[in-house]
Amino acid sequence: MTDQIIQGAVAAVQSYLAATTTWWQQAGVVAPLVCNVDPASGEFLGACAADPSPLEPGVWLIPAHSYRIQPPELKTGFAAIATQDGKHWDQVVDHRGATVYRTADGEAQVWIMLGELPGDFTLQAPTSDFDTWNGSAWVVNQLARGKALRQSGAHKQALLVRYATLRISSLQDAVALEMATDAEVTALTAWKRYRIELNRLDLSAAAPTADSWPASPDEAAAADWLTSQGFEEVA
Structure with a gap:
């Protein structure tokens, strides 16, 4: 049981x-x-x-x-x-992962939060280093850009004058010692003329344009010299 x-x-x-x-x-x-x-x-x-x-x-x-x-x-x-x-x-x-820009200075960062962007950020990218935010879009600050272009032009002028002087000094030695070839005599004159034209370039009132600069006797060498000195054109 x-x-x-x-x-x-x-x-x-x-x-x-x-x-x-x-x-x-x-x-x-x-x-x-x-x-x-x-x-x-x-x-x-x-x-x-x-x-x-x-x-x-x-x-x-x-x-x-x-x-x-x-x-x-x-x-x-x-x-x-x-x-x-x-x-x-x-x-x-959701703007997470998007690149946003601070309207105060255009600084970029990757957004990581949910929700609408705060008023001091925008998804619009500035187009130049001289853009300022007008509340709805970036606009170029022409005064700041003009000043930067003039300063950059003055720097470029000084570098090119220095380079021309170096070339003239080397060629002048050959002439002084009666060792110069006909091509070197011609080049000496060209570099002296170029240095004069550079020094006559007035950058005090307006930024230089591409046509403002005198032609160098050796454009490629002059460009390489600027690069070696760390010079960069202002966009």
């Missing part, structure tokens, strides 16, 4: 376990979809099926920071954020 009772109890337990451990596999049972969100921002991260509770038929386990809600419609340039009650989605502007 005792054995029958024990066997009956075991059978009952086995039957209960069989029923409770496989309830989610029964026909018609479908795991609900849950949406996972970022714990800090509530941003939609992805969706998955809920896990069944092995010992509680009909009970589904919802992971932390998840909601039983339909996945949002994902829109380009926006992020879906769960409302506080976890029943709806808000579409929030």
Whole structure:
């Protein structure tokens, strides 16, 4: 009799376990979809099926920071954020990963936050080192650009005069020692004329244009000299 009772109890337990451990596999049972969100921002991260509770038929386990809600419609340039009650989605502007520019000085940085840009940043890129923000667009500060061009022109003038002087000095030695060839005598005159024309170039009132500069007797050598001195034209 005792054995029958024990066997009956075991059978009952086995039957209960069989029923409770496989309830989610029964026909018609479908795991609900849950949406996972970022714990800090509530941003939609992805969706998955809920896990069944092995010992509680009909009970589904919802992971932390998840909601039983339909996945949002994902829109380009926006992020879906769960409302506080976890029943709806808000579409929030998403500029993360984009390069933005500080309107105070045009400094670029990669944006990392959700939401609209604050008023002191813009997605518009400045077009030059002399752009200033007028509230809606970048505009060139012509006064600042003109000043920089004049300063750059004066630097270039000084470098070219120095280079011409070096060439003249070398050629003058050959002439003084009566060792100069006809080509060197001609070159000496050309470099002296070039230095005179450089010194006559007036950069005090206006920035030089490309046509303002006198032609060098050796344009390639003069350009290489400027490069070797670290000179760069102002854009």
